[in-house]
Amino acid sequence: MRTLLILVVLVGFVAERAWSQCRRDWVICRSHPVSWTRHDLAFDSSRGVAVLFGGGTQNIAIGSAWIWDADHWKRASLHLPIPPSPVHHRLAYDEGRQRVVWIGPDTFLHRMEVWEFDGREWRRRSTGGPPEQYGFGVAYDPSQGGVVLFCGRRFGGGGEIRQTWLWDGADWTLIDGASPSADYPGLAFDRARGVLVLYDDNSDTYEFTGDQWLRRTADGPCAPHLASFGIPSFDLTYDDARGVVSLVADCSLAPGFQFGVWDWDGLVWRAAPASAEPNPDRVGQATYDSIHNTLLWVGPNEDNTRSRTWLWDGQQWGVVPIEPTERAWARMVYDSARAECVLFGGQNDAVRFDETLIWDGATWTARDVAGPAPLSEHAMAFDSTRNVTVLFGGATGETTLSRETWEWDGGAWSLRATDGPSARRGAAMCFDSARNVTVLFGGHDGADDGETWEWDGAAWTLRVTDGPPPRRYAAAAFDVERGVTTLSGGGVGGTELHHAGVRLGDTWLWDGVEWTLTAASPYYGFGHQLVYDAARRQILSSGGTFAWDGAQWRQLPATSTFTSYGVACAYDSARDVVVAFGGHSVAGHAINDTYELTETWSLADLDLDDDVDIEDLTVVLTNFGYVGELHEPGDIDRDCDVDILDLATALSDFGKHCPE
Numbered sequence: 001m002r003t004l005l006i007l008v009v010l011v012g013f014v015a016e017r018a019w020s021q022c023r024r025d026w027v028i029c030r031s032h033p034v035s036w037t038r039h040d041l042a043f044d045s046s047r048g049v050a051v052l053f054g055g056g057t058q059n060i061a062i063g064s065a066w067i068w069d070a071d072h073w074k075r076a077s078l079h080l081p082i083p084p085s086p087v088h089h090r091l092a093y094d095e096g097r098q099r100v101v102w103i104g105p106d107t108f109l110h111r112m113e114v115w116e117f118d119g120r121e122w123r124r125r126s127t128g129g130p131p132e133q134y135g136f137g138v139a140y141d142p143s144q145g146g147v148v149l150f151c152g153r154r155f156g157g158g159g160e161i162r163q164t165w166l167w168d169g170a171d172w173t174l175i176d177g178a179s180p181s182a183d184y185p186g187l188a189f190d191r192a193r194g195v196l197v198l199y200d201d202n203s204d205t206y207e208f209t210g211d212q213w214l215r216r217t218a219d220g221p222c223a224p225h226l227a228s229f230g231i232p233s234f235d236l237t238y239d240d241a242r243g244v245v246s247l248v249a250d251c252s253l254a255p256g257f258q259f260g261v262w263d264w265d266g267l268v269w270r271a272a273p274a275s276a277e278p279n280p281d282r283v284g285q286a287t288y289d290s291i292h293n294t295l296l297w298v299g300p301n302e303d304n305t306r307s308r309t310w311l312w313d314g315q316q317w318g319v320v321p322i323e324p325t326e327r328a329w330a331r332m333v334y335d336s337a338r339a340e341c342v343l344f345g346g347q348n349d350a351v352r353f354d355e356t357l358i359w360d361g362a363t364w365t366a367r368d369v370a371g372p373a374p375l376s377e378h379a380m381a382f383d384s385t386r387n388v389t390v391l392f393g394g395a396t397g398e399t400t401l402s403r404e405t406w407e408w409d410g411g412a413w414s415l416r417a418t419d420g421p422s423a424r425r426g427a428a429m430c431f432d433s434a435r436n437v438t439v440l441f442g443g444h445d446g447a448d449d450g451e452t453w454e455w456d457g458a459a460w461t462l463r464v465t466d467g468p469p470p471r472r473y474a475a476a477a478f479d480v481e482r483g484v485t486t487l488s489g490g491g492v493g494g495t496e497l498h499h500a501g502v503r504l505g506d507t508w509l510w511d512g513v514e515w516t517l518t519a520a521s522p523y524y525g526f527g528h529q530l531v532y533d534a535a536r537r538q539i540l541s542s543g544g545t546f547a548w549d550g551a552q553w554r555q556l557p558a559t560s561t562f563t564s565y566g567v568a569c570a571y572d573s574a575r576d577v578v579v580a581f582g583g584h585s586v587a588g589h590a591i592n593d594t595y596e597l598t599e600t601w602s603l604a605d606l607d608l609d610d611d612v613d614i615e616d617l618t619v620v621l622t623n624f625g626y627v628g629e630l631h632e633p634g635d636i637d638r639d640c641d642v643d644i645l646d647l648a649t650a651l652s653d654f655g656k657h658c659p660e
Helices: 003-016 614-622 644-654
Strands: 024-030 037-044 049-056 066-067 071-075 089-096 099-105 112-117 122-126 137-141 146-150 164-167 172-176 187-192 197-198 204-207 213-217 234-239 246-251 259-264 269-271 285-289 295-299 307-312 316-322 332-335 338-343 356-359 364-367 381-385 390-394 406-407 413-417 426-431 438-445 448-455 460-464 475-479 484-488 507-510 515-516 530-533 539-543 546-548 554-556 570-573 575-580 594-599
Touching: 024 071, 037 089, 037 099, 037 285, 037 295, 049 089, 049 285, 066 381, 089 137, 089 146, 099 137, 099 448, 137 197, 137 448, 172 460, 197 234, 197 316, 213 413, 234 285, 246 285, 332 381, 338 381, 338 570, 381 426, 390 426, 426 484, 438 460, 438 475, 460 546, 475 539, 530 570
Parallel strands: 137 187, 187 234, 332 570, 426 475, 475 530
Antiparallel strands: 024 594, 037 049, 049 066, 066 071, 089 099, 099 112, 112 122, 137 146, 146 164, 164 172, 187 197, 197 204, 204 213, 234 246, 246 259, 259 269, 285 295, 295 307, 307 316, 332 338, 338 356, 356 364, 381 390, 390 406, 406 413, 426 438, 438 448, 448 460, 475 484, 484 507, 507 515, 530 539, 539 546, 546 554, 570 575, 575 594
């Protein structure tokens, strides 16, 4: 009885913390991988998607995963934990267990780890087995019933390891202790012939018979050169449609060779049919989409500044366009008359954009229209009385500013005014639907500003010059429930425009006559956005983790969040979602992620069937009492043990269907 009482109390405790039922969480709709070197790919045939993990650029390593669904990329998950090393790893898809398997060294390069991805989150499965190493190859071998690892080299100049190991989903087994010498091997399983094929940086080709490696030829297409960071400029995959192992290689350093595809039939390598231009021309990583019968390649663009995605259909290459391109300091509003989000402008390094982009909940569409000059850090609001988007000001260059007022009617931009507030960037603006005016506050016109202006559709009126202290990059939203404009955050001073000397955490209310200082914010927003959530009658921060109810800010529970400043944000009232796009990542580069804050799954839905049922509860009970370093099934709160809190969460969510 006492145990039952404790469990009931725990269930109530978990429910009170909003772990129960369907949570609002950030779901990533669109996102192109940032990585263009040292990443790896694997195709998850059970879910019909390719998974990319890790890698980075010349200077930044990125520990993120992306998913390709044959149409577009999106980040795979915001849920922690994730595999420790974004480089020196390899991926393979375990068909028997329907998991993408990550194998690589730990953060300190002291041991090898195995992680698995189930389509939603990563779980660590092993912390031992083969020696710590880099430059190894992996592939799933159905005849062995697991992932085969052909060892590479020890860290610190320790030389080749020359071993072959098998991961069966639970344990490592050494299956060949005298493997041949092979530099930076690529592995792929030849389904037609039932053998594992290896190709290395010396143009050697080997096949694994189940207990030993046999050298088939030393006369490969070319010796692919080692790219930067010691990453080989080739990858090996199996082409199901043509029934051959395909080598995708950059052989441009070999006389008479260049980037291309070669096929292995068990006897010789043959060049695949010549592809039409354009072609990839740099080192990348590849995997084969067995559902759509295309080879997917991800690598750098021509000037090594971003990643590109290419598709090979057996005859020619096609490049996947990136839309929208990465940017920060764009602005976005929800056009309730046309049920779509409107985004304009933005900036990536010194490049500013003049694109008008529409998000309909599934796809971005660029409108080919004339309008404002390329802008960043402008202000936008949707006038729901006149059904137009109002745009003011912004930066046209590093030191040049605009004071133009434009309106978008869903089909064309119109220049409405060139007077009113001074030319400025970083102002906060929203539409007051109670008084039918657009309210603008602050910004930076050479100095931080504290003016309050209103636009009635015909002219600007300066209302007050007192109230909130001058600031830039504050955020504002109109609180329909309470009939006031809410302003929070921003910054003042500092030697750099985008890095305030002092960030502000105050919250102010404008009733059309005067400003009133109210509660402090629990976070110091800068370059953030506020949106009014009409369904819940509250104001949300652009991170989706804080809500304002008219009296106080409170932090909201969420299984994931994103960290970005300079983000564009809007509330889609028709679909009841908050949409966020772009901004600067924590690493400082502009991104092109599209997020939506929406109803999402329960963490207790362990089998990902959108229901918390007896199967999920059985997983928790089966592993109840586990304590260790790994994330076993049933470890709902991911604290490396399956305990009473996990059971309480499963019981509190039992019977739920998410999304509801």
